[in-house]
Structures are given as C-alpha cells and as structure tokens.
Amino acid sequence: MTPIVELDRTDRLLLQHLQDAFPLTRKPWWAIGEKLGIPEEEVLGRVQRLAREGVVRSIGTVVEAQRVGLNASTLVALRVPESRLLEVAGMIREHPGVSHCYERDHAFNLWFTLSMPDETSMAREIRRLLARSRLPSEEMLNLPVLRRFKVDVRYRFADREDGGGRA
Amino acid sequence: MRPLSWAVLRQLQDGVPIVDEPFREIARKLGVSEEEVFACLESLQAEGVVRRFGARIDQRRVGITVNAMVAWRVAPDLVETVGRAMAAHPEVTHCYERGIVAGQWEYNLFTVLHQPDHRSLWRHLSALSAESGIDDFVVLVSGREFKRVPAARILPVAVPGSRSGP
Numbered sequence: 428m429t430p431i432v433e434l435d436r437t438d439r440l441l442l443q444h445l446q447d448a449f450p451l452t453r454k455p456w457w458a459i460g461e462k463l464g465i466p467e468e469e470v471l472g473r474v475q476r477l478a479r480e481g482v483v484r485s486i487g488t489v490v491e492a493q494r495v496g497l498n499a500s501t502l503v504a505l506r507v508p509e510s511r512l513l514e515v516a517g518m519i520r521e522h523p524g525v526s527h528c529y530e531r532d533h534a535f536n537l538w539f540t541l542s543m544p545d546e547t548s549m550a551r552e553i554r555r556l557l558a559r560s561r562l563p564s565e566e567m568l569n570l571p572v573l574r575r576f577k578v579d580v581r582y583r584f585a586d587r588e589d590g591g592g593r594a
Numbered sequence: 595m596r597p598l599s600w601a602v603l604r605q606l607q608d609g610v611p612i613v614d615e616p617f618r619e620i621a622r623k624l625g626v627s628e629e630e631v632f633a634c635l636e637s638l639q640a641e642g643v644v645r646r647f648g649a650r651i652d653q654r655r656v657g658i659t660v661n662a663m664v665a666w667r668v669a670p671d672l673v674e675t676v677g678r679a680m681a682a683h684p685e686v687t688h689c690y691e692r693g694i695v696a697g698q699w700e701y702n703l704f705t706v707l708h709q710p711d712h713r714s715l716w717r718h719l720s721a722l723s724a725e726s727g728i729d730d731f732v733v734l735v736s737g738r739e740f741k742r743v744p745a746a747r748i749l750p751v752a753v754p755g756s757r758s759g760p
Binding site for chain 1: 603606607608609610612613614615616617618628632635636638641642643644645646647648649650651652653655656657658659661663673674677678680681684686687688689690691692693694695698699702704708732734735736737738739740741742743744745746747748
C-alpha cells in the first residue's frame with residue numbers, strides 16, 4: 428500500500444496549476460507564484476518536495492499515440508494462476524510496448540495495455556507474449572480499441588471555490 | 595515532423611528537470627534557444643502531436659487509491675451515444691469502444707474512473723448506469739500496479755529521418 432502524502436491547501440492549488448496550466452516560459456515557478464501569491468523560491472521548493480515524495484511523477488509532454496507512429500492499441504486480459512501471477516506480470520512489464528499492467532479483481536486477474544506501430548506487429552507481439560506466459564489461448568482476452576471517446580487523465584485537487592478549477 | 599520536433603519530444607517526454615530555469619537545460623542539450631523550444635512545443639500542440647504539457651501526478655500518493663476499469667455491455671447502435679455521454683463526465687478519464695470475444699467477453703464499452711474510495715466510485719457508477727440505461731457492467735478494481743508509463747512514447751526506433759516516424 429502506497430503511503431499517502433499529506434497536502435496543504437497551497438500544495439493542492441499548486442498541483443492543479445502544474446497539471447492543468449503549466450506556463451511555458453523561462454521562469455515557470457515565478458509565473459505560478461504570481462498566480463498563487465507565493466514567492467518563486469517557495470514554488471520551486473514545494474515542487475521539488477512533491478517530486479521527491481512521488482506525488483509529481485514528471486512535468487512534460489503528453490503525446491498523441493497515433494501521431495508518433497503507434498497505430499494499434501489493445502487491452503489484454505489474462506487468467507493467471509495466483510502462484511504464477513508475479514512471474515507472468517514480471518515478464519509482461521518488460522515489454523517496451525506495454526504501458527499499463529495491473530492486477531484486477533476478477534477471474535481474469537492480470538490486465539495490460541499494449542501499443543504497437545500496426546496490426547501486424549501487434550498480432551505478432553500478442554502471440555509472443557502468450558507463448559512466453561505458457562498459458563492456453565483461452566486464458567487470454569484480446570480487446571482492441573475500436574473507437575476512442577476520451578483520454579484525459581487529470582484530477583481535481585482543489586475545489587472550484589478554492590480557485591483551483593480546471594483552466 | 596521536423597527533426598528538432600523529435601528531439602524536443604524525446605527530451606520532454608520524461609519531463610523537465612525541476613530546477614530554477616527548467617527549459618534552459620533542455621535548450622542547452624539541444625543546442626537551440628529556449629524560444630526555439632517553446633515555438634516547437636507550441637506548434638506540436640497546434641498540430642495535435644502533443645495533447646498537453648503539464649505534471650503527471652501519482653494519484654495514489656494523494657489518496658485517490660481506487661482505480662476502476664468498468665466494462666459496459668452496450669448494444670452496437672447505442673455505443674456512439676452512450677460513449678459520448680460517459681466521456682462527458684469529468685470523473686471518467688478514459689472511454690473506449692473495444693472489440694469483444696464472442697461467448698467469453700461481451701462487454702464492449704470501457705471506462706476508467708479514479709476515486710478516493712469505493713463509496714464515491716459506486717455513487718458515480720450508479721449515476722452513469724441510470725443516465726445511460728445500461729445496467730449490465732463489470733467493475734474491475736485494480737490491485738497491484740506492475741507498470742504504468744505513458745502509452746505514447748517515442749521509442750528508440752523513431753530517430754529523426756528514419757522511416758518509422760509519421
């Protein structure tokens with residue numbers, strides 16, 4: 428279980444800005460500080476602390492998969508005996524095309540997402556992973572994306588009344 | 595896409611250094627000015643290659659510990675309407691139509707919700723179900739996280755000028 432980091436009101440407002448309205452300028456900490464009414468050094472200090480505590484994973488670009496050559500994307504579910512879960516998950520997570528891999532509370536207990544340049548390479552990698560897992564094919568569900576309605580992984584840290592609503 | 599765009603993306607996909615002037619370091623590594631980095635980033639956003647620039651947060655660390663993938667069984671002619679309606683909810687972070695495996699898995703519309711506890715999860719699920727009229731769904735709550743990295747990454751094969759780029 429991940430320990431939960433206690434946040435004060437300024438941390439919450441700061442996270443909201445870092446996530447939703449990061450200023451692309453030479454002095455981003457100063458710009459955020461102006462909005463929050465705190466000094467630049469305090470903003471930087473807090474961001475460094477939040478990064479050290481693992482709250483901020485990174486501050487960077489979120490890229491559109493299809494635009495960088497990843498045109499095939501799927502979700503795969505495996506039904507893995509409990510005794511082999513760690514071993515199979517360890518093998519899956521090593522694959523560079525796998526972005527998410529979670530244990531889930533279901534008979535199909537291991538779920539992962541896989542992105543590849545095209546359908547041919549996708550089919551090949553699915554076959555390889557299944558072979559390496561040594562699971563029979565009926566223990567796998569391959570659920571490719573047909574239509575995407577939304578991907579927007581952002582959270583609400585501060586109430587709207589607190590001035591931290593989405594930009 | 596220009597070679598500089600690839601280089602900028604490769605530098606920025608893992609995040610800027612959290613130092614006094616974060617983009618100065620990036621610009622120095624690329625041998626360009628900070629203005630060129632910003633201009634490049636802006637055009638990548640305008641072109642839709644970069645969806646957003648900002649912090650990626652580990653929501654588990656701030657108490658949003660319930661990650662539920664919820665799969666709904668929706669009649670094919672309703673998928674468009676229901677998919678759009680569910681996607682409009684701010685609590686829904688992902689919404690996809692997926693292929694089924696006939697006889698084994700008939701749930702075709704997938705949503706993801708991140709919530710602080712099961713009570714708030716179920717409050718939102720009840721609302722989504724009531725609103726859509728879809729009452730056949732499976733809730734897949736996450737346990738251990740084995741991997742979580744951005745789905746869209748510039749892999750090492752996509753070097754400037756190579757044919758693997760778009």
